[in-house]
Amino acid sequence: MSARTDTEAQETQAATGITPSTLSTIIKTKLEASHVDIQDLSGGCGQMFEAIIVSPQFTKKTTLARHxxxxxxxxxxIAAIHAxxxxxxxxxxxxxxxxx
Incomplete structure (x- = not known):
């Protein structure tokens, strides 16, 4: 699902409640992340995100284990977003x- 208009984008974010800010808060809290940078690559519809996450919980874990x-x-x-x-x-x- 992708938004074709700004209004649709706002409706999608309102329906899912998923924003870069909400994702960042969850990651910082649950993974004790010291740095989180989340970019919405979907043009604001909240369906495609890329994240940089820095956490001591990743120590001695493979890339797959971290993901x-x-x-x-x-x-x-993640179930509510596209990518x-x-x-x-x-x-x-x-x-x-x-x-x-």
Whole structure:
């Protein structure tokens, strides 16, 4: 489902309650994330998100395990959207990435 107009986009977000802000709050709370940046790539309809998530809970986890952790945390929210792309980093990895 994608919105064709701004009105449809607002209605979709209102119906699902999913916004970058709500996703960010859940991730920060449940995954103890120190940095969360969520971009709505769907033009405001709340159906396609890309996220950068930095959490110490990712330490010693593979990329797949990190994605499973995030997806499990956002199970209900992900079910209501079209596309979700998380990029998961430990605090150490994030610092190296920012420095480089």
């Amino acid at each position: 499973r952790l995030v997806n499990g945390t956002l199970k209900e929210e 979700w792309t998380p990029k998961c980093y430990t605090p150490e990895e994030w610092e190296k990435r920012k420095a480089g």
